[in-house]
Amino acid sequence: MVEENNFESDLDDVINALDEDIDRSELKKKLEEYLSYGVPLDQAKNTLIKQYGGTLIVSQKKNLKDVQVNERGLNIVCRIISINPKEIEVKGEKRKIFYGFLGDETATRTFTSWKDFEINKGDVIQITNAYSREWRKEPQINLSESTDVTQLDPSTIESVVRSPATAKIIDLRGGMGNVEVTARLLSLEEKIVTARGKEKKIYSGIMGDTTGKIPYTSWKDFGLNENDVITVTNGYVKSWRGAPQLVFDENSQVEKLDSDKLPLQDIGTSLVSISILIERGGGADVMVEGTVLEVIKDSGLIYRCPECNRVLKNGMCGTHGEVQGIPDLRIKAILDDGTGSLNALFNRERTEQILGMTLDECKQTAEEVMNPALIEHKIIDNIIARPLQVTGDAFSDEFGLTFLVHTVHMLSLDITKQANDLLKELEE
Amino acid sequence: MREQAWRLFAGEYNETTCKVEGEGDRDPSYVVTPLGAKVNRLYVVGVLTNVEDLSSEGEMLRAHVSDPTGVFVLYAGQYQPELLDYLAHMDTPSYVALVGKSRTYEPEEGTIYVSVRPELIKEVDASVRNYWILEACRHTKKRIEAVVEADNMTSPSVDELKSLGYDTALAEGIIASLSHYGKIDIDSYYSLIKEALASLKTGDINTHSHTQEIEEKILGLIAKNEGDEGIPWEKLVKKGIEAKFDKEVIEKTLESLMDKGLIYEPQLGRLKTA
Numbered sequence: 001m002v003e004e005n006n007f008e009s010d011l012d013d014v015i016n017a018l019d020e021d022i023d024r025s026e027l028k029k030k031l032e033e034y035l036s037y038g039v040p041l042d043q044a045k046n047t048l049i050k051q052y053g054g055t056l057i058v059s060q061k062k063n064l065k066d067v068q069v070n071e072r073g074l075n076i077v078c079r080i081i082s083i084n085p086k087e088i089e090v091k092g093e094k095r096k097i098f099y100g101f102l103g104d105e106t107a108t109r110t111f112t113s114w115k116d117f118e119i120n121k122g123d124v125i126q127i128t129n130a131y132s133r134e135w136r137k138e139p140q141i142n143l144s145e146s147t148d149v150t151q152l153d154p155s156t157i158e159s160v161v162r163s164p165a166t167a168k169i170i171d172l173r174g175g176m177g178n179v180e181v182t183a184r185l186l187s188l189e190e191k192i193v194t195a196r197g198k199e200k201k202i203y204s205g206i207m208g209d210t211t212g213k214i215p216y217t218s219w220k221d222f223g224l225n226e227n228d229v230i231t232v233t234n235g236y237v238k239s240w241r242g243a244p245q246l247v248f249d250e251n252s253q254v255e256k257l258d259s260d261k262l263p264l265q266d267i268g269t270s271l272v273s274i275s276i277l278i279e280r281g282g283g284a285d286v287m288v289e290g291t292v293l294e295v296i297k298d299s300g301l302i303y304r305c306p307e308c309n310r311v312l313k314n315g316m317c318g319t320h321g322e323v324q325g326i327p328d329l330r331i332k333a334i335l336d337d338g339t340g341s342l343n344a345l346f347n348r349e350r351t352e353q354i355l356g357m358t359l360d361e362c363k364q365t366a367e368e369v370m371n372p373a374l375i376e377h378k379i380i381d382n383i384i385a386r387p388l389q390v391t392g393d394a395f396s397d398e399f400g401l402t403f404l405v406h407t408v409h410m411l412s413l414d415i416t417k418q419a420n421d422l423l424k425e426l427e428e
Numbered sequence: 429m430r431e432q433a434w435r436l437f438a439g440e441y442n443e444t445t446c447k448v449e450g451e452g453d454r455d456p457s458y459v460v461t462p463l464g465a466k467v468n469r470l471y472v473v474g475v476l477t478n479v480e481d482l483s484s485e486g487e488m489l490r491a492h493v494s495d496p497t498g499v500f501v502l503y504a505g506q507y508q509p510e511l512l513d514y515l516a517h518m519d520t521p522s523y524v525a526l527v528g529k530s531r532t533y534e535p536e537e538g539t540i541y542v543s544v545r546p547e548l549i550k551e552v553d554a555s556v557r558n559y560w561i562l563e564a565c566r567h568t569k570k571r572i573e574a575v576v577e578a579d580n581m582t583s584p585s586v587d588e589l590k591s592l593g594y595d596t597a598l599a600e601g602i603i604a605s606l607s608h609y610g611k612i613d614i615d616s617y618y619s620l621i622k623e624a625l626a627s628l629k630t631g632d633i634n635t636h637s638h639t640q641e642i643e644e645k646i647l648g649l650i651a652k653n654e655g656d657e658g659i660p661w662e663k664l665v666k667k668g669i670e671a672k673f674d675k676e677v678i679e680k681t682l683e684s685l686m687d688k689g690l691i692y693e694p695q696l697g698r699l700k701t702a
Binding site: 135384 | 431432434547562587622625628
């Protein structure tokens with residue numbers, strides 16, 4: 001039951017929100033009626049105010065961890081952990097918005113501000129009348145034109161709970177902050193770099209979990225060794241050479257786990273759709289299944305400049321003129337899985353595998369018929385419309401997504417079992 | 429970024445009446461199918477059934493590629509000499525892999541016919557075709573599921589579909605489809621997949637489908653009752669209902685038979701086999 005005095009202050013709230021004078025006992029009776037039906041207090045109050053034509057009051061201050069998706073009239077006291085400006089285009093007009101993280105004692109959330117409230121990193125603020133939306137399966141706080149922001153004494157919030165997003169490697173995207181990742185270090189090397197005029201030792205390599213692999217860089221010496229299994233807390237993801245990279249530094253924590261965790265054989269390259277790879281901007285050692293829909297010119301038997309390795313055109317190098325070319329094999333092809341397409345590059349070994357011919361055999365055959373394009377035609381015959389599974393590194397560039405193929409595997413065309421399984425699934 | 433090649437059946441593609449024009453000169457145009465495939469390019473493996481010369485000099489060819497659910501219509505023009513030459517010399521029937529762009533033809537306001545302008549055609553074998561059918565089934569099923577998800581939302585949006593894991597292109601297509609087509613008949617598309625899968629199981633190249641079976645039965649009914657002057661429309665519908673067909677199915681079948689030129693109206697309201 002609701003206590004008597006709680007009630008009085010709630011009635012005050014309602015009366016204050018109303019323009020007209022309404023009999024207090026009448027309001028009280030109605031409020032009690034709503035409550036007796038189990039209507040939540042906030043809703044009951046707002047319903048009354050609506051009935052009597054007043055201006056809605058915002059709900060009571062909420063802890064961030066209690067904020068759900070699609071709430072309105074949010075009232076939050078929080079600290080701004082990070083804030084970044086961003087230019088976006090809305091209906092053809094440029095608009096400046098702000099995004100970042102905010103937090104209170106209970107949780108950390110992402111936020112978007114559609115107006116410049118002149119807030120800065122570290123500010124403690126009271127936000128009135130905000131709303132929440134879903135972003136990456138979590139509530140995101142949105143500040144709009146009708147939101148009010150008041151600066152508070154920074155000591156109002158002593159410490160902000162960092163609630164890191166535990167992520168699998170396949171889900172990491174450039175721009176993500178405060179992530180927690182558990183992975184095995186598949187390689188590790190030390191590098192000296194110059195940062196802000198000072199020499200600094202960094203540690204980088206490839207790490208992997210059961211969903212995939214990602215390059216990483218550590219700006220602090222955590223005493224890491226190759227093959228360590230670690231949990232990184234408060235790392236962030238940068239887009240580096242067109243693909244995501246996990247970065248951790250003095251603000252991050254690294255915990256070493258039992259080396260039995262995440263055994264090497266479980267570290268995989270899981271199959272991803274090309275649309276996800278495009279959205280992700282690339283990835284290290286990823287697996288894709290698709291069909292080759294086009295072989296791009298200059299595939300097959302090519303000659304490279306002995307000086308600069310560039311492909312010769314009519315026996316000429318763009319930089320070094322007429323040279324004695326070094327023969328090589330390669331395929332540039334469009335691989336498409338129905339969700340997206342990428343430019344797959346097959347090196348000499350992979351091309352030999354697809355052709356079932358060595359470079360020497362290709363050279364011989366082409367010389368016999370005096371037509372180097374013959375090899376390209378053979379490739380087209382062997383590879384177009386052929387479903388393939390490839391693994392390799394993907395990165396984005398001005399042409400879209402480029403994929404350096406490490407392994408290629410022709411998919412079996414015997415689909416009887418899969419067809420039966422799908423039919424069964426449909427009949428259930 | 430190159431547009432992806434959608435995997436979809438003729439049975440879905442040919443139902444398309446929604447067109448999305450690119451805004452700028454360089455923006456691609458799309459057609460949006462009832463299941464929300466926002467198609468600029470498509471990939472099909474089917475049976476090339478015929479190639480016709482539409483001009484005297486072979487500058488324009490029309491071809492038909494059949495899959496278990498329907499027929500894709502292809503138009504290849506003078507700007508693709510190599511492809512024209514290849515297509516003109518192909519045997520029919522043969523299995524072909526086809527990459528092409530979606531095209532539309534609007535003979536009058538509100539009527540849209542879709543076709544395909546081929547970019548690449550290559551002869552393949554039956555196993556490649558079977559693999560494609562399975563792939564098209566999976567992709568169609570995914571689109572049906574996305575339509576169902578969107579139907580369950582109070583206010584369906586691209587963002588909400590994306591948060592369920594659908595990629596941007598499909599999420600946009602689904603929203604465009606909902607506003608253009610309204611309620612989608614999900615069941616008919618589930619039957620489409622089942623028919624296609626059934627064609628794989630029997631290994632039947634002829635793809636003798638359920639629809640074809642109904643068409644043959646209705647055709648039989650007309651032939652039996654047409655006399656010299658043809659059977660009145662209402663009488664045939666009555667006979668069809670007696671033979672346990674839905675009125676709607678009968679009417680749809682008659683339309684289809686008419687389109688195929690298998691029946692005609694000697695006078696208004698009477699039907700006769702051709």
